[in-house]
Amino acid sequence: MGRYIIRRLIQAIPVLLGSTFLIYLTVFALPGDPIASLAGEKRTDPTVVAILREQYHLNDPFFLQYWYYIKGVFVGDFGTTFAKVEVSDLIAGKFQVTINLAMTALILEAIIGVGLGLWAALRRGQAIDSAILASTLILISVPTLVTGFVLQLLLGVQLKTSTGFDFFPVAGVYDGWRSYLVPGFVLAGVSIAYLTRLTRTSLAETLRADFVRTAVAKGLPRRRVVGRHALRNALIPLVTYLGADLGTLMGGAVITESIFNIPGIGQELFRSVYERQQPVVVGIVTLLVLVYILANLFVDLLYAVLDPRIRYE
Amino acid sequence: MKNTATEVVPAEGGLGNDPLLAVDNLHVEFATRAGLVKAVNGVSYTLNAGETLAVLGESGSGKSVTAQAIMGILDMPPARIPLGEVRFRGTDLLKLKEEARTQIRGQRIAMIFQDALSALNPVFTVGWQIGEMFRVHRGMSRRDAETKAVELMDRVRIPAAKQRVNDYPHQFSGGMRQRIMIAMSIALDPEVLIADEPTTALDVTVQAQIMELLAELQRESNMGLILITHDLGVVADVADKIAVMYGGRIVENAPVHDIYRTPGHPYTKGLLESIPRVDQKGQELYAIKGLPPNLLDMPSGCSFHPRCPYRQDNCVTDVPELYEINPTRNSACHYWREVLDGTDG
Numbered sequence: 001m002g003r004y005i006i007r008r009l010i011q012a013i014p015v016l017l018g019s020t021f022l023i024y025l026t027v028f029a030l031p032g033d034p035i036a037s038l039a040g041e042k043r044t045d046p047t048v049v050a051i052l053r054e055q056y057h058l059n060d061p062f063f064l065q066y067w068y069y070i071k072g073v074f075v076g077d078f079g080t081t082f083a084k085v086e087v088s089d090l091i092a093g094k095f096q097v098t099i100n101l102a103m104t105a106l107i108l109e110a111i112i113g114v115g116l117g118l119w120a121a122l123r124r125g126q127a128i129d130s131a132i133l134a135s136t137l138i139l140i141s142v143p144t145l146v147t148g149f150v151l152q153l154l155l156g157v158q159l160k161t162s163t164g165f166d167f168f169p170v171a172g173v174y175d176g177w178r179s180y181l182v183p184g185f186v187l188a189g190v191s192i193a194y195l196t197r198l199t200r201t202s203l204a205e206t207l208r209a210d211f212v213r214t215a216v217a218k219g220l221p222r223r224r225v226v227g228r229h230a231l232r233n234a235l236i237p238l239v240t241y242l243g244a245d246l247g248t249l250m251g252g253a254v255i256t257e258s259i260f261n262i263p264g265i266g267q268e269l270f271r272s273v274y275e276r277q278q279p280v281v282v283g284i285v286t287l288l289v290l291v292y293i294l295a296n297l298f299v300d301l302l303y304a305v306l307d308p309r310i311r312y313e
Numbered sequence: 314m315k316n317t318a319t320e321v322v323p324a325e326g327g328l329g330n331d332p333l334l335a336v337d338n339l340h341v342e343f344a345t346r347a348g349l350v351k352a353v354n355g356v357s358y359t360l361n362a363g364e365t366l367a368v369l370g371e372s373g374s375g376k377s378v379t380a381q382a383i384m385g386i387l388d389m390p391p392a393r394i395p396l397g398e399v400r401f402r403g404t405d406l407l408k409l410k411e412e413a414r415t416q417i418r419g420q421r422i423a424m425i426f427q428d429a430l431s432a433l434n435p436v437f438t439v440g441w442q443i444g445e446m447f448r449v450h451r452g453m454s455r456r457d458a459e460t461k462a463v464e465l466m467d468r469v470r471i472p473a474a475k476q477r478v479n480d481y482p483h484q485f486s487g488g489m490r491q492r493i494m495i496a497m498s499i500a501l502d503p504e505v506l507i508a509d510e511p512t513t514a515l516d517v518t519v520q521a522q523i524m525e526l527l528a529e530l531q532r533e534s535n536m537g538l539i540l541i542t543h544d545l546g547v548v549a550d551v552a553d554k555i556a557v558m559y560g561g562r563i564v565e566n567a568p569v570h571d572i573y574r575t576p577g578h579p580y581t582k583g584l585l586e587s588i589p590r591v592d593q594k595g596q597e598l599y600a601i602k603g604l605p606p607n608l609l610d611m612p613s614g615c616s617f618h619p620r621c622p623y624r625q626d627n628c629v630t631d632v633p634e635l636y637e638i639n640p641t642r643n644s645a646c647h648y649w650r651e652v653l654d655g656t657d658g
């Protein structure tokens with residue numbers, strides 16, 4: 001197992017290099033001059049511009065620029081913004097906020113998605129199954145922007161004004177974990193719907209497997225047949241989905257963060273792209289890729305724990 | 314609560330002369346999109362303790378569905394049992410409540426399946442799966458159950474059972490996996506064991522070993538064995554009697570030696586003539602012409618009539634009953650006498 005982990009980590013290095021390179025290339029290719037946009041409307045002294053360009057290696061060829069950058073990243077130096085703020089300081093706090101948001105979303109997704117999916121699978125063809133399927137379709141088809149504003153209005157504003165039940169804050173992150181509940185749900189929305197459907201299919205399929213028939217033939221109570229023999233197998237694809245989804249959730253946080261005014265990495269990314277803060281953009285994306293790689297590694301390990309056929313390959 | 318079944322179904326002997334297991338006029342149908350599939354249409358056979366009944370018949374003739382109905386593991390719906398009885402020591406299992414049925418299933422009537430790889434749960438160790446019988450049905454501790462599992466693995470002659478008890482199904486060879494399946498099924502000393510094509514997925518040498526093992530276990534425990542197979546070759550060695558199925562019906566019931574000497578139904582005769590024999594080398598194999606019947610739309614009269622060399626006019630209209638040839642034999646053919654005499658129609 002230990003060797004497996006090490007091998008997987010080594011495999012992650014080229015992925016990290018490749019993806020940061022692509023990001024760097026994309027940001028590099030963005031039109032506009034970062035120094036000029038730094039100064040805004042004012043005219044800048046050409047000598048100052050020249051000094052700044054030299055200082056930030058902006059005159060060097062692209063590959064050299066990338067080399068300077070990636071060297072820094074490996075020692076934890078993500079560079080500075082053009083306004084001389086350490087990128088790592090800038091990102092750190094915001095990253096924590098987005099992690100909180102994404103984890104809340106992931107937990108809600110796992111609980112609601114798996115719960116509803118199992119319920120539907122065990123009541124296949126009945127009214128509750130159809131109701132669950134219909135609601136997943138709604139979740140998938142309504143844009144996040146709409147669910148976000150509607151839930152913000154209903155839970156954050158109207159619930160309070162009409163019943164006095166002050167539990168869900170309207171926006172911001174000033175109320176601890178409660179602040180993350182509604183945004184987390186909004187962020188998870190589409191994923192919840194997909195996970196529900198995946199869970200339903202996975203369990204329904206497993207229930208038809210030969211080994212489930214064997215479990216019945218052993219005279220085991222239905223509870224045990226479903227809860228032990230079928231469920232344990234049906235969970236395997238769900239874990240993969242959930243793990244891969246953590247990255248998607250973090251990347252998808254931009255809209256949710258702006259609806260609920262959450263000072264996370266999404267907002268920062270949006271602003272940096274707008275202001276052409278190359279080091280910040282690349283820094284954030286690099287971190288996202290890192291999270292994605294780690295989440296996938298974690299999933300693979302979990303997979304090996306859940307499925308012995310993989311463990312011994 | 315635990316003893317419901319024992320109260321409902323007598324443990325030994327039973328009432329009067331009831332056989333250990335009697336399937337009586339069993340019907341099973343499936344509601345499908347294409348229509349009602351009548352998979353089993355009045356199957357009857359009996360099994361006594363220590364006896365081996367071989368159930369023969371081509372693919373789709375309803376052998377497995379009958380077995381699943383006996384076990385009570387059909388999914389209902391889509392399956393339905395409109396008619397018939399499955400009497401275990403005189404008690405009709407089909408009328409029992411589900412809890413009582415669960416007490417019999419696996420403990421007193423057990424089953425092994427064709428493909429042991431898919432029939433064993435891939436994510437649990439074989440020891441866990443065998444031991445589960447003792448933990449769930451006998452309330453044993455994990456450790457005791459594992460000891461029992463090792464004993465059983467020894468009994469079905471899995472080498473190094475003690476070291477392998479914590480291995481997973483995919484780590485065993487096909488033959489060893491089927492042995493594990495057998496170990497699991499005999500764990501609680503069932504009175505009836507149903508083996509549904511236990512060797513079909515295995516290669517020939519392993520097939521013989523598994524058959525030998527089953528025969529030996531049966532001799533030791535005096536259980537009744539229902540052996541479902543298409544392989545007439547293995548049947549001659551191990552079976553006491555044979556039930557031949559065609560289109561969801563029994564077409565012939567007979568002691569094994571009678572049937573080999575003088576088949577009493579044209580279909581059985583066709584099956585026997587399709588076994589390759591050393592003394593007939595070079596001769597063309599007799600294969601029964603035509604296709605198996607469509608279960609959605611069974612032929613009128615005798616369902617074998619489109620393929621039967623003995624057919625007469627009334628075969629197309631009259632359904633043959635299961636005629637008694639002698640007290641131990643039946644044939645569902647109007648012309649069983651001609652078939653027995655060997656005069657070709």
Ligand SMILES: Nc1ncnc2c1ncn2[C@@H]1O[C@H](COP(=O)(O)OP(=O)(O)OP(=O)(O)O)[C@@H](O)[C@H]1O
Nearest residue numbers: 343345350352371372373374375376377378379608
């Ligand atoms: N769940 C089901 N739904 C619909 N039809 C079914 C179902 N299960 C079995 N059948 C049908 O019942 C018929 C009998 O099937 P069965 O499995 O008993 O055949 P078999 O004699 O065991 O054949 P084989 O030798 O291939 O195992 C088949 O035609 C099959 O299509």
Ligand code: SF4
Nearest residue numbers: 615618621628646647
């Ligand atoms: S009843 Fe007629 S068709 Fe059927 S098996 Fe006998 S001879 Fe053939």
Ligand SMILES: [Mg+2]
Nearest residue numbers: 376377378509
């Ligand atoms: Mg079958």
